[in-house]
Amino acid sequence: MQFERLSTVVPEGDAPTRARVLRVIAEQGPRTAADLAAALDLTPAGVRRHLDHLVEAGTLESVEQRTLPGTRGRGRPARAFRLTQAGRDQLDNQYDDLATQALRFLRDSGGDEAVLAFARQRVEFIERDYATVVAERPELSPAEALAEVLTRGGYAAGVQQLPIGEQLCQQHCPVSHVAHEFPQLCEAETEAFSRVLGSHVQRLATIAHGDGVCTTCIPQIPRKKDGASA
Numbered sequence: 001m002q003f004e005r006l007s008t009v010v011p012e013g014d015a016p017t018r019a020r021v022l023r024v025i026a027e028q029g030p031r032t033a034a035d036l037a038a039a040l041d042l043t044p045a046g047v048r049r050h051l052d053h054l055v056e057a058g059t060l061e062s063v064e065q066r067t068l069p070g071t072r073g074r075g076r077p078a079r080a081f082r083l084t085q086a087g088r089d090q091l092d093n094q095y096d097d098l099a100t101q102a103l104r105f106l107r108d109s110g111g112d113e114a115v116l117a118f119a120r121q122r123v124e125f126i127e128r129d130y131a132t133v134v135a136e137r138p139e140l141s142p143a144e145a146l147a148e149v150l151t152r153g154g155y156a157a158g159v160q161q162l163p164i165g166e167q168l169c170q171q172h173c174p175v176s177h178v179a180h181e182f183p184q185l186c187e188a189e190t191e192a193f194s195r196v197l198g199s200h201v202q203r204l205a206t207i208a209h210g211d212g213v214c215t216t217c218i219p220q221i222p223r224k225k226d227g228a229s230a
Contacts, residue, residue, distance in 0.1 A: 017042070018050050022059065022087060027156040029171045029213075030063065030080035051081055059087035082212070088176065096177045103182050112184065119188035125153060126192040142197050143168055143218045155214075162217065168193070170207070170214035179208035190216065 017040070024039050025031055031039070037047040054060040062079040107115050129149045137145060143159045143166040150157035156171040179185040186206055193201045193216060201218050205211035 014050065014053075018054060021047070021050050021054065022083070022090065025060070025081060025083055026088075026172045027151075029156070029158070029169075030082035032078050032080050034078075036081070054087075055081070057086075058084055059090055060084060085210075088172075088207070099175070099178050100181060103178065107182075115182055116184040116188065119182070119184040120191070122185070123188050123192045126150070126189070127196055129153075130196040141166065146193060146196060164217075165220040166218045167204075168201075168216040168218055170216075173207045173214055176207040179206070183208070186214075193218075 020040055021036055024036060028039075033044060033048050033051060036042070036051070037044050040047065042050075051060065051062075055062060060081045061084050062081050064079060103115055103118070106118060126146075126149055129152065130145060133140070133145045133148045134142075137148065140148065141159070147157040147159050147168060150168075150170060154172065154174045158169050158171070160167045160169060173179065175185050186203065186208060190201060190203050197218060199219055201216050204215045204217055206214045208214075
């Protein structure tokens with residue numbers, strides 16, 4: 001296994017730093033060596049040493065950093081580092097197997113509807129915390145408020161602007177392995193997104209099914225002012 005290989009080659013003093021590198025990338029998405037050096041207060045040479053080991057171990061991979069047209073300078077394009085599936089595995093909850101077994105038992109004894117009922121109960125925090133974030137951060141768009149709720153819940157979410165609205169991007173999913181077998185977990189999340197936003201949303205990709213990021217398209221949602229629709 002790749003993780004066993006990693007544990008045999010990482011000096012004890014390096015392991016915590018490399019865990020921090022993985023965590024930053026999991027929470028913030030692909031990052032360049034310069035980004036990571038600044039975030040972790042490391043020298044560029046120091047962070048590159050850790051990145052080289054993580055790439056060799058198979059937990060990270062480097063890709064060309066995307067830039068806006070006309071903004072790329074001279075020289076070689078910057079490389080960003082992102083998690084591989086093995087890297088996601090390393091960060092996933094150690095109780096995945098137990099959770100999967102429990103849901104299999106629930107499905108066998110109560111059927112798929114019982115699993116969906118559990119999944120809906122699990123994401124109740126989305127509606128509960130959304131109201132809190134909206135009250136605390138009224139300057140946020142509905143999608144941005146939802147991203148903040150998800151980030152607090154461990155999903156490392158952000159928002160990208162689209163011509164027709166916004167796209168919610170979740171860089172990490174704490175239940176991706178379990179959701180691969182039980183899509184009701186993703187279904188319940190999508191339902192909760194639609195309820196808090198008061199709009200139909202469309203899930204475009206999920207980590208649980210092998211995509212790098214969970215993405216959800218959110219059509220333009222009118223802001224409300226003084227309790228009335230804009």
